Amino acid sequence: MKPPVEMMVETYRNSLYATAFSVCKNAQDAEDVVQDTFIQYLSQKKDFESEQHIRAWLLRVAINKAKNKNSTFFRRNSLPLEDYMETLTFESEESSELFETVMKLPEKYRIVIHLFYYEDYSVKEIADILKVTTGNVKVRLSRGRLSLRNTLKEVWEDDES
């Protein structure tokens, strides 16, 4: 199966944008990543097995492209995170604080936290997307949670299972 790209854009663009942003922390780079990801989808001859397969593939491509943005020598003159946050409308002070704290996590924790809490993926699924071991995902998840808990105190509950 390979649904039309318009349908994929409608369904996944905000999710891919949030994922890309959580990796590269730059609005314009995240836009580019989403765009490039859909271009990749368009140019693929790949036949997907299911909607879940497409979603995981799109996320993996977006994450890889966002990481490439981070590693490129030529970075944009990016808007500082604090300035970008001022352009956003958060529902509460807690939300703003949570967003900022996540963005301050190291990249490798940030992306695992994002896939777990935003995309609702399991540890096993995250390991498949990032092509790392489940043990590695568990460690990153645990350290990311610990860091969030230490900073956010009562805003972030201890949900370590």
Add this chain to the structure above:
Amino acid sequence: MTNREKYKQAFSAIHASDHFCLEVNQVEKTMRHHRFKTMVAVIAACVMLVGGATAAYAADVGGIQRTIQLWIHGEQTEATIEFDGKGNYSMDYTDDEGNVKHQSGGGVAFAPDGTEIPVSKEDLMEELTAPDVRYEDDGSVWVYWFDQKIEITDKFDNDVCYVKLVNGEKTLYMTVKYQHGYATSPHKYISAEAFN
């Protein structure tokens, strides 16, 4: 409210640009045009050097870096490639999952008097556009050539398989030895005993 609900609420504040759909449609049109132009060039010359092909000079090694369009595992890919003038190349491209890949290689040819000659840039390009045989983890075997992807898993007889590849006016007769390389000829199938 659970952590998950809090997290989703926090990240609901960010959205992709509203102009996004239009841009994707424009890109699709551009890509179709580009693909058409490229395919014509591919049939004519195997590989197309993108307009103004010379992208940068690496003066310290005497090489020239170029951007080219290559078919890698059935997908058209833009790659930057550098030839060092000594029979070697070094290439970077982005694979179908967005990973930046590095590939390099080279070789020598032998003159009639037995002396070694670095292979030419043209020979290296021919090598890069040659068919590729891949053995996947699930046991399947595939041949890739330009935009073609052919499964040959069940075509082996005594570990040898013969495949005829056609791309435009170019035809290749390919003999594949299971896990032991392959040989091609534009005229006939090469005997399995004649190589490796």
